[in-house]
């Protein structure tokens with residue numbers, strides 16, 4: 255249903271604007287136009303492109319990425335841009351409709367193509383849910399690839415390479431910009447690795463969704479959570495709450511974690527019942543307007559997570 259609507263809208267838009275007639279992909283001043291769907295894509299593109307491109311984030315700051323729907327203006331922006339960086343997962347599945355229907359000249363970069371994928375994982379005590387996917391879908395790959403800083407570095411380098419293909423004259427600048435940022439991300443990766451190596455018995459308990467599969471796998475961290483990564487559920491069963499509460503007590507876990515844009519009611523109730531604290535882990539799906547205005551980057555948000563871990567883990 256949603257696909258039909260999207261295809262219809264696209265036809266109207268293309269008819270109005272003249273399909274294939276818009277060859278001016280670059281803005282008046284000749285700057286490259288990059289369009290991105292989620293905050294990490296925006297951040298990595300910004301780092302690789304530096305001053306050489308305008309980077310646009312479709313997801314408005316402060317909105318939940320899983321409920322985003324593109325506006326007609328967003329669809330036109332994707333049509334017109336030189337480079338489109340998207341996730342390619344469940345949360346931006348709408349992209350495929352645009353890319354397959356559209357007669358566009360620009361280049362696309364799918365973040366899920368840049369790294370090795372991991373399957374979605376369900377841990378003990380976690381709520382599971384029925385997926386409303388087609389019968390062909392057997393294994394679900396986890397889409398939160400950016401949560402590992404090492405993956406973030408790989409994606410940043412891929413963005414730099416894609417920009418070099420779009421604008422070869424500035425290829426070295428894009429490579430240098432991407433390499434600078436990737437180097438910082440890899441330094442942060444080593445800090446996380448050292449941190450978790452110093453706490454081999456640590457366990458992350460999330461009274462929330464857990465979109466940190468890649469992060470946990472990278473550092474070999476044991477974790478439990480109320481819901482899987484992109485779950486739409488918000489009400490855990492009594493059994494889930496009881497399991498997590500007992501785990502926090504038994505393992506003397508000091509902190510129950512919740513994620514950004516969460517009402518943290520589940521984390522609060524587990525923490526209260528078990529006599530623990532709560533803290534927020536920023537999974538970087540999106541940022542608030544205040545974070546955006548304050549110049550937040552993927553790197554700064556993940557550095558913030560490391561500081562919070564140092565105080566609470």
Ligand SMILES: [Zn+2]
Pocket residue numbers: 320345398465483484539
């Ligand atoms: Zn997600």
